[in-house]
Amino acid sequence: MKIQLTEKAAEILLALTALIWGSGFVCYKNLMSLLTPIQFVVVRSFFSAVCAGLFFLCVIRRASRREWLGGFLLGGILAAAGLVQTYGIRITSSGNCAFLTGTNVVMVPFLSWALTKKKPGRSNLFSALMMFAGVCLLTVDFNNITAVNAGDLLSFLGAFLYAVHIAVTGKLSGTVRPKAVTCLQFLALFTVNLLFVPLEETPFIIPPAAVLPAAYLGIVSIFIGHTLQIICQEKVDSTKAAVLLSLEGVFGSIFSAILLGERYRLPALAGFVLIFLSILLSQTGGRVRNGPGPVW
Numbered sequence: 001m002k003i004q005l006t007e008k009a010a011e012i013l014l015a016l017t018a019l020i021w022g023s024g025f026v027c028y029k030n031l032m033s034l035l036t037p038i039q040f041v042v043v044r045s046f047f048s049a050v051c052a053g054l055f056f057l058c059v060i061r062r063a064s065r066r067e068w069l070g071g072f073l074l075g076g077i078l079a080a081a082g083l084v085q086t087y088g089i090r091i092t093s094s095g096n097c098a099f100l101t102g103t104n105v106v107m108v109p110f111l112s113w114a115l116t117k118k119k120p121g122r123s124n125l126f127s128a129l130m131m132f133a134g135v136c137l138l139t140v141d142f143n144n145i146t147a148v149n150a151g152d153l154l155s156f157l158g159a160f161l162y163a164v165h166i167a168v169t170g171k172l173s174g175t176v177r178p179k180a181v182t183c184l185q186f187l188a189l190f191t192v193n194l195l196f197v198p199l200e201e202t203p204f205i206i207p208p209a210a211v212l213p214a215a216y217l218g219i220v221s222i223f224i225g226h227t228l229q230i231i232c233q234e235k236v237d238s239t240k241a242a243v244l245l246s247l248e249g250v251f252g253s254i255f256s257a258i259l260l261g262e263r264y265r266l267p268a269l270a271g272f273v274l275i276f277l278s279i280l281l282s283q284t285g286g287r288v289r290n291g292p293g294p295v296w
Contacts, residue, residue: 006235010235011232011240011244014244023221027213031217035206038083038196048223052183056179059179060180063177063183067177067180067181071183072188074230075185077164078189084154085097088100090151092150103159104159104166106128107160109124112239114167124237124239127281130277134272134275137274178230
């Protein structure tokens with residue numbers, strides 16, 4: 001029996017996707033001490049490619065030319081974004097990286113406008129800007145706000161590439177089968193990451209301690225997370241999807257506080273409030289609902 005996904009259900013699943021991505025933050029930090037950036041992206045994408053092959057192998061045989069092109073385009077964008085961001089976080093603070101990655105929520109409406117000629121509404125733009133301000137308050141160290149280094153620039157480039165991925169996914173939605181694009185995206189991600197291996201300066205040896213957290217990131221964060229993203233963006237416009245997916249930073253901060261013992265300042269708490277208000281605005285479009293009912 002085929003289950004029809006409603007827009008509201010898709011929005012909830014996109015928030016769940018952000019939760020999944022945020023939950024991988026602790027594993028991500030631990031793996032950075034065990035693997036080089038190239039080792040990290042290769043091992044992580046290996047597990048996602050294996051899952052794609054196991055669950056969606058039969059879909060490849062029926063994939064159209066457009067689905068092949070779309071899947072490999074999305075996979076290539078993900079590979080570039082992941083590697084750039086991984087290098088960036090090694091030479092900048094995790095707070096700066098999270099803040100700069102959050103800027104993709106502001107970029108998406110304009111990229112989607114360029115791709116689809118669909119002008120974003122005022123409520124969408126305002127919610128995106130509000131989300132950007134919330135992420136800023138949540139993650140930036142205001143005692144060292146003027147410090148800019150190569151890691152910050154790489155993180156900003158990674159944010160742009162993630163915004164491109166969201167916008168292109170929105171452009172492809174409705175014209176391709178989500179399962180086909182998902183499978184081909186993960187295969188392309190692993191293939192492109194393998195091309196980076198000759199650039200590795202150290203022996204490509206994966207310590208046993210890195211296997212389990214890498215498997216979690218590859219299977220749960222990458223495979224399940226991006227599968228949900230592609231399926232749900234058939235029902236949700238790219239700007240709203242970007243706002244919901246930006247909750248990754250909020251959930252990542254919560255997991256960091258619980259599992260890593262990180263503490264938050266008053267500006268960070270104000271950031272949580274702004275982020276919640278941006279989601280409320282993106283859901284209601286600035287209109288007040290008549291009668292009771294959940295936002296979702």
